[in-house]
Amino acid sequence: MYDSHNSPVIGIDLGTTFSAVARWTGEDADVYSPKGERTMQSVVFYDEKTDKFIFGRTAFMSGMLKPENLCIGVKRLMDNKDAKVTLGGKEYSPIDISSMILKSLYSNVKGMFPEGVYDASGAVVTVPYYFKAHQCENTAEAAKKAGLNLVGILQEPIAAAFAYGLHHSSKDTVRNENILVFDLGGGTFDITLFKIVEDRENIKFEVLAIGGDDRLGGLDFDNSFMKYILDKEGIDLDECDNERMKKIGLQKLMDSVTKSKEALSSTDSVFMGVPDVIPGVHIDNEYTREDFEESISNYLEEIKAILKSTLNAANIDPKDIDKVLKVGGSSKIPAMDMIIEEVVGRGKTYSDIDPSLCVAQGAAIYGAYLTNNLAIDKKITIETTTAHALGVEDSNGSMVVLIHQNQKTPARKTLTFTTDEDNSTEIDVEVYQGASRIAKQNAHIGTVKIKGLVPKPKYELQIKITFEVGKEQMVKVTVEQEESNIKHTEMLKLA
Known part of the structure; x- marks a missing residue:
């Protein structure tokens, strides 16, 4: 029970x-x-x-x-x-x-x-x-x-x-x-x-x-608000040559910035008092909600666009x-x-x-x-839908997408590829996840190794690659080559 x-x-x-x-x-x-x-x-x-x-x-x-x-x-x-x-x-x-x-x-x-x-x-x-x-x-x-x-x-x-x-x-x-x-x-x-x-x-x-x-999140807002305050106060942290004191001052300021940010969600202004941001330099001033929003304006635009x-x-x-x-x-x-x-x-x-x-x-x-x-x-x-595009790397290093972002699962797609070298007997199918056109700038999900290809001049072998994504967020990769009598399947985990 x-x-x-x-x-x-x-x-x-x-x-x-x-x-x-x-x-x-x-x-x-x-x-x-x-x-x-x-x-x-x-x-x-x-x-x-x-x-x-x-x-x-x-x-x-x-x-x-x-x-x-x-x-x-x-x-x-x-x-x-x-x-x-x-x-x-x-x-x-x-x-x-x-x-x-x-x-x-x-x-x-x-x-x-x-x-x-x-x-x-x-x-x-x-x-x-x-x-x-x-x-x-x-x-x-x-x-x-x-x-x-x-x-x-x-x-x-x-x-x-x-x-x-x-x-x-x-x-x-x-x-x-x-x-x-x-x-x-x-x-x-x-x-x-x-x-x-x-x-x-x-x-x-x-x-x-x-x-x-x-x-993108609250940590970015904290850092932007902190930089905004340092600029307004005319404080240059590089003036402090004691690295440890600089870190302590930054930590104190960050604590005050975080609390002020939270307070500005329910009030229009907040008093900020931080002694010794660097030795002998203090903050003793009032900051408004408008100040905070100005400091994170670029993030607000990004959030709106997303x-x-x-x-x-x-x-x-x-x-x-x-x-x-x-x-x-x-x-x-x-x-x-x-x-x-x-x-x-x-x-x-x-x-x-x-x-x-x-x-x-x-x-x-x-x-x-x-x-x-x-x-x-x-x-x-x-x-569910796929959170990111899924694809393979081609010979130019580009990402060839088989399953697109926001595609409903289960999803299935087959594309035909070929070899780019004469008499290749094996290939590595590199599977990536992400939005970049350059494969290696995306997340590498796994490698499907294929051996035993019939030697042929380049561009002659047709190699079918199929991606299937189930609701359990696994990608099933199947590689087929008819003349070589190859049909190889591997499961790669997405989540």
């Missing part, structure tokens, strides 16, 4: 700046509040005195004096598992750091219960829809390294749609809605357009289009969007409401789910669904 209290499948929103953990109680998704906080800063600090790592707000504050031992925003490094993060003189990979954060999140939840009582039976960890295959794989590896029984990786907008869809579902609910998920967190931006169709027997979540940028292009890709008129769900802490910035109103229309933003918590809640719902513990009479169906 499913124990939703002591042994649930948990949902984890592993965010760039904040993370959260939730469970499905049997009736709703409940976010845990260890130490009285429903979210934890995704920050790691190495404490040299104790030779231990600390996490969350305590880690961030400790980093004020030892910024060289602090790691913030590791999620942005998940596209390169070989990247190095140095803490306490030792090197760690982004997977290592992410696994530490996940382990700390889970440990905090376990600490809410008597020893030996709580043991989650599984976990679903979320990722941005715009993450590529290797970023999803690295996240899964971090979860397993943290000791979690990973039962699924779920895209954040789908999690938010689950949280909204199940929150408003009842036995008699009937609806047909176009939902826009506007997901802007600390490090990534996702736009996902859904159709939710529900009757007395079924709930269908259909992804119509996606767009976004995995390098929103418009995503709607165009779905071929949907903005007037046909019924509701907008805002997800992520940065979605609370008032300028985002102005963009949404300008592009989509007024009065469509839905605020009955918490932007900071709904992803963890949706992940918990999905975890219960995967393990047949959702206890809902209706059949749930998810229809």
